[in-house]
Amino acid sequence: xxxxxxxxxxxxxxxxxxxxxxxxxxxxxxxxxxxxxxxxxxxxxxxxxxxxxxxxxxxxxxxxxxxxxxxxxxxxxxxxxxxxxxxxxxxxxxxxxxxxxxxxxxxxxxxxxxxxxxxxxxxxxxxxxxxxxxxxxxxxxxxxxxxxxxxxxxxxxxxxxxxxxxxxxxxxxxxxxxxxxxxxxxxxxxxxxxxxxxxxxxxxxxxxxxxxxxxxxxxxxxxxxxxxxxxxxxxxxxxxxxxxxxxxxxxxxxxxxxxxxxxxxxxxxxxxxxxxxxxxxxxxxxxxxxxxxxxxxxxxxxxxxxxxxxxxxxxxxxxxxxxxxxxxxxxxxxxxxxxxxxxxxxxxxxxxxxxxxxxxxxxxxxxxxxxxxxxxxxxxxxxxxxxxxxxxxxxxxxxxxxxxxxxxxxxxxxxxxxxxxxx
Ligand SMILES: *Cc1c(COP(=O)(O)O)cnc(C)c1O
Numbered sequence: 001x002x003x004x005x006x007x008x009x010x011x012x013x014x015x016x017x018x019x020x021x022x023x024x025x026x027x028x029x030x031x032x033x034x035x036x037x038x039x040x041x042x043x044x045x046x047x048x049x050x051x052x053x054x055x056x057x058x059x060x061x062x063x064x065x066x067x068x069x070x071x072x073x074x075x076x077x078x079x080x081x082x083x084x085x086x087x088x089x090x091x092x093x094x095x096x097x098x099x100x101x102x103x104x105x106x107x108x109x110x111x112x113x114x115x116x117x118x119x120x121x122x123x124x125x126x127x128x129x130x131x132x133x134x135x136x137x138x139x140x141x142x143x144x145x146x147x148x149x150x151x152x153x154x155x156x157x158x159x160x161x162x163x164x165x166x167x168x169x170x171x172x173x174x175x176x177x178x179x180x181x182x183x184x185x186x187x188x189x190x191x192x193x194x195x196x197x198x199x200x201x202x203x204x205x206x207x208x209x210x211x212x213x214x215x216x217x218x219x220x221x222x223x224x225x226x227x228x229x230x231x232x233x234x235x236x237x238x239x240x241x242x243x244x245x246x247x248x249x250x251x252x253x254x255x256x257x258x259x260x261x262x263x264x265x266x267x268x269x270x271x272x273x274x275x276x277x278x279x280x281x282x283x284x285x286x287x288x289x290x291x292x293x294x295x296x297x298x299x300x301x302x303x304x305x306x307x308x309x310x311x312x313x314x315x316x317x318x319x320x321x322x323x324x325x326x327x328x329x330x331x332x333x334x335x336x337x338x339x340x341x342x343x344x345x346x347x348x349x350x351x352x353x354x355x356x357x358x359x360x361x362x363x364x365x366x367x368x369x370x371x372x373x374x375x376x377x378x379x380x381x382x383x384x385x386x387x388x389x390x391x392x393x394x395x396x397x398x399x400x401x402x403x404x405x406x407x408x409x410x411x412x413x414x415x416x417x418x419x420x421x422x423x
Pocket of ligand 1: 120
């Protein structure tokens with residue numbers, strides 16, 4: 001306790017947190033069970049594929065016959081129960097992985113459909129919803145969108161009407177990202193996929209799985225997705241992967257992705273691992289427990305802030321399908337105080353002070369708190385949000401539950417110190 005006081009968290013805030021945690025024991029136990037199952041799933045895949053020290057060797061140049069890289073892809077394919085996987089440092093981030101998956105499987109004249117409303121910000125330029133050089137639109141791929149109904153459910157009639165002879169690929173974003181709609185469960189995604197395939201059996205379905213991996217015991221690839229796609233500096237990298245993305249799916253889809261990523265004719269055969277295999281394997285091994293820690297942090301925050309009158313999305317009690325927590329703080333001052341707490345609790349750059357700033361591509365000022373070992377990593381404890389009503393911070397991550405707890409307590413302390421809330 002004394003150490004907490006020395007680190008700036010008062011006894012009163014600490015006790016308030018302990019009371020919240022007492023009530024969360026049952027929910028945390030469920031999260032631990034899911035992590036235990038997913039840990040076994042990853043372990044089984046590593047054992048089946050005989051992961052050994054040979055897999056950790058660095059390769060350079062073309063990277064032909066890269067045993068470690070090829071085996072990591074088999075491990076990912078086994079965990080996601082897919083025929084094939086493309087997992088490598090040449091995929092620079094989640095947006096890149098999604099771009100490869102889309103542009104490899106859509107040809108001029110094809111149509112892309114999003115039945116879940118507007119996709120994540122960065123995807124809008126990829127698709128051409130916002131104009132950009134080299135967008136899919138520029139290459140003659142059209143786009144159609146069906147918004148969710150007011151209650152956040154799928155507009156099945158609208159989707160039926162939108163699917164046509166040109167519809168080649170359907171993209172489903174699992175996480176709400178930085179929108180206010182709910183995150184979908186894997187079961188809900190399964191229902192949507194089944195509906196779409198009942199109308200057009202040969203349509204391809206890609207799921208943007210960012211922030212969702214290992215939150216449940218099944219993944220969208222278990223319920224009919226042809227491709228699941230994500231970033232290694234989020235959940236599946238376990239905090240250790242310094243770069244990378246993954247595409248798991250059918251052999252037909254994934255091999256096209258490989259030809260798009262490198263070059264027609266070369267495909268999956270090239271791409272040196274540059275010595276990153278130890279962190280990609282070990283990060284994947286740790287990912288189930290890291291995701292559990294982040295999820296506990298998100299639930300803890302909702303249960304700390306909601307009783308104090310701040311709207312939380314998801315709320316304090318509802319079930320979770322990703323690791324993102326939004327807290328509406330109601331003012332710019334609130335967002336600054338919250339982010340100061342997250343920053344001050346970081347293992348890296350704890351001495352920095354986050355301030356609202358103009359950012360390219362955003363209409364409003366944005367504030368960001370991150371003190372991460374891997375730059376920009378959002379599986380590490382981090383918070384950000386645009387300075388506009390309802391003044392919501394989106395926060396996520398936490399490599400350990402204890403660090404997530406520490407950061408959230410310190411955020412509340414900073415809110416109290418700024419006179420914005422009273423216990
Ligand atoms: C983060 C994210 C992306 C993009 O990933 P980057 O690694 O930031 O490029 C895409 N979709 C969703 C839902 C995300 O959360």
